[in-house]
Amino acid sequence: MVVHQLSDQEVDRIFRALADATRRDIFGRVIRNCLSVSTLASDYEMSFAGVQKHVSVLERASLVTKEPHGREQIVHGNLSTLRHAAALLEAFEEIWIGRASRIAEILDEKGSA
Amino acid sequence: MMSVVSSVTDPKALTLTVVAQFAASPERVWAVWEDPRQLERWWGPPTYPATFTRHDFEVGGESRYYMTGPETDAPLHGWWRMSVIDEPRRLEFANGIAGDDGEPLPGVDPMAAHVTIEAFDGGTRMTTESTFVDVAQMEKMLAMGMAEGMTQAVDQIEKLLS
Numbered sequence: 001m002v003v004h005q006l007s008d009q010e011v012d013r014i015f016r017a018l019a020d021a022t023r024r025d026i027f028g029r030v031i032r033n034c035l036s037v038s039t040l041a042s043d044y045e046m047s048f049a050g051v052q053k054h055v056s057v058l059e060r061a062s063l064v065t066k067e068p069h070g071r072e073q074i075v076h077g078n079l080s081t082l083r084h085a086a087a088l089l090e091a092f093e094e095i096w097i098g099r100a101s102r103i104a105e106i107l108d109e110k111g112s113a
Numbered sequence: 114m115m116s117v118v119s120s121v122t123d124p125k126a127l128t129l130t131v132v133a134q135f136a137a138s139p140e141r142v143w144a145v146w147e148d149p150r151q152l153e154r155w156w157g158p159p160t161y162p163a164t165f166t167r168h169d170f171e172v173g174g175e176s177r178y179y180m181t182g183p184e185t186d187a188p189l190h191g192w193w194r195m196s197v198i199d200e201p202r203r204l205e206f207a208n209g210i211a212g213d214d215g216e217p218l219p220g221v222d223p224m225a226a227h228v229t230i231e232a233f234d235g236g237t238r239m240t241t242e243s244t245f246v247d248v249a250q251m252e253k254m255l256a257m258g259m260a261e262g263m264t265q266a267v268d269q270i271e272k273l274l275s
Contacts, residue, residue, distance in 0.1 A: 100133035102155035
């Protein structure tokens with residue numbers, strides 16, 4: 001996220017931004033992949049304006065950045081490259097753990113050995 | 114029966130190593146990689162199953178597969194290229210993103226996968242090491258396996274901010 005020391009006010013904004021489950025979900029998703037506001041909006045049971053409001057709160061806490069792309073607004077997670085890489089690797093870790101458990105299921109089937 | 118023995122991520126080297134142990138012989142574990150019908154039962158998550166339309170399991174051989182999501186979205190295409198096949202011990206391949214025609218997309222680097230399979234404690238230990246090029250590539254690759262990769266995101270937030 002940020003390299004410099006955070007002020008109390010900044011920390012306050014971050015905690016308030018992440019106190020909401022939808023905002024945590026949005027933040028968690030845009031760390032892995034930049035997403036447009038309309039893509040995000042289609043995944044939540046709330047209005048486009050409602051999602052946009054959540055994104056603005058995250059933006060004020062410097063957790064995300066919004067960038068115009070044609071008629072779309074693309075939302076990026078704000079993380080240092082290293083933390084970003086760590087978050088992505090953890091996602092791949094989950095994929096491989098899922099794969100290993102599915103392999104085990106196949107191996108456990110009767111007559112498989 | 115399976116247990117993931119260890120899992121190590123190295124964000125500086127952009128590598129991930131996952132070690133799992135199975136109650137089966139190395140030859141049996143090798144078969145889940147070699148046989149495309151078994152491979153497609155575990156490569157993709159249940160919500161995003163993979164179908165391998167080609168699986169030339171030999172050095173220099175290539176695979177083509179696609180993953181179909183729960184929605185009506187167009188399937189996601191991927192490919193492998195095998196560089197090491199040492200049955201039943203070692204397998205190395207590149208895994209990349211393909212276009213809608215199923216062929217490798219130019220200009221998008223593949224990730225490298227190294228798999229080691231060894232007899233251990235009456236069963237088999239399988240180590241998979243994934244190496245990536247950069248964050249942008251990881252994001253693109255992740256879109257291929259998104260269904261699984263997303264769920265943990267929220268739990269990681271505190272760690273990211275600490």
